[in-house]
Amino acid sequence: MEYRIHRRTGDKISVLGFGTSSIASAGEKEGIATLEMALQNGIDYFDLATAESASFPLFGTAFAGVRNQVYYQVHFGANYGPGKSYSWTTDPETIRRSVGWQLEQLRTDYIDYGFIHCLDEAGDWQRYQADGVLAYLEEQKSKGIVRHLGLSTHSPVLANMVLDTGLIDTLMFSINASYDYQHGDYANGSAAERMALYRRCEADGVGISVMKAFAGSQLLDAKTSPFGKALTEYQCIQYALDKPGVLTVLPGVRDRADLVRVLGFFQAAPEEKDYSIISTLTPKDAEGACVYCNHCQPCPAGLDVGMINKYYDLSKAGDALAADHYRTLSVKADQCIGCGHCDRRCPFHVAQSARMREIQAYFG
Ligand code: SF4
Ligand code: SF4
Secondary structure, eight states: OOEEEOTTTOOEEESBOEEOTTGGGGOHHHHHHHHHHHHHTTOOEEEOOOSBTTHHHHHHHHHGGGGGGOEEEEEETEEOOTTOBOEEOOOHHHHHHHHHHHHHHHTOSOEEEEEEOOOOSHHHHHHHHHTTHHHHHHHHHHTTSEEEEEEEESOHHHHHHHHTTTOOSEEEEEOOHHHHTTOSTTOOSOHHHHHHHHHHHHHHTOEEEEEOTTTTTGGGSTTTOTTSSOOOHHHHHHHHHTSTTEEEEOOBOOSHHHHHHHHGGGTSOHHHHOOGGGGGGOOGGGTTOOOOOOTTOOOTTOOOHHHHHHHHHHHHTTOTTHHHHHHTOSSOGGGOOOOOHHHHHOTTOOOHHHHHHHHHHHHO
8 A cells, every 4th residue: 555644634544545435235244344454455544425324334343443543534414324325415403413423333433534515516615604514513623523624526616715714634526537628527627727726735735535536437438438438447546646635546445346456556557557548638728738647758867757747836836845845856857868758758748858948947
């Protein structure tokens, strides 16, 4: 397993997290065995926006004795209770009852990340505040029941609105090549607006947990993929992990077979994770912009082109730490020999050798 440190909370979070939407369908025995196997393989981050309330007791059984080894994202606005399927609400009393019930079933007295749940419209955010749900969430934080606040949304506009308040440490956002390039139900915002959001999160130390990394499986099927070709789970996971601010990707796991398959990401060869096929649909506003994919490797001078470009963009976006990170690289832009290999190889038509000169001048 690989881990990333949450800059604001200090939590060490596994890059592969666990989406629990369908875990209840495995049944009790298989569900518990799957959760235990996830932890044994180093997964420590679990999202609890699940389809069925029956998911919660599985966690209580699997993790009550190792609670300090796992992080829970719990959603204030996802309604659960005995025998219930998931429903969305902003009713404060329903949320109080639901969160209390979830804590009981999880056999815990605290929540690592308490989330403002699934708001995409400014009106919903206003109602969330006016109805007292935000106040309740903040009260739980002041009591130490909730350790950190987060927001789940599919909208860059709403995300920026909530980020402006300075309240949240984590953003759960739908990131995949389909939505980033304006295809699909949650393709909100232009490619440039979405990338600016990811950079803002990185600059502000707000960690991103990624939902819908496969666009609800649409990207995994040639018939529904906007690229006319199926992408693999590993390509989608790598795509999301390459975005600034991203700490963890949360694929939905139904059972141990699913888990074994997604864990195969760590054994996969670089070519199996290469998602440069998405360049076929790059919209005009994203053409010529580096997406940090490193498809242009190998660089004969040994430059990590993707990483150098990421630090450059982040530094320009106001990330105070990016210049320091850049300086720790053993091979920097000044060692570019201008061979043009990256220019020829880049599927996104980035004039990379010229950009390396720009980066060298910027960092000095
Ligand atoms: S220059 Fe092109 S190929 Fe290289 S990392 Fe950037 S986007 Fe990817
Ligand atoms: S132009 Fe520079 S960065 Fe690009 S491949 Fe050649 S040496 Fe590497």
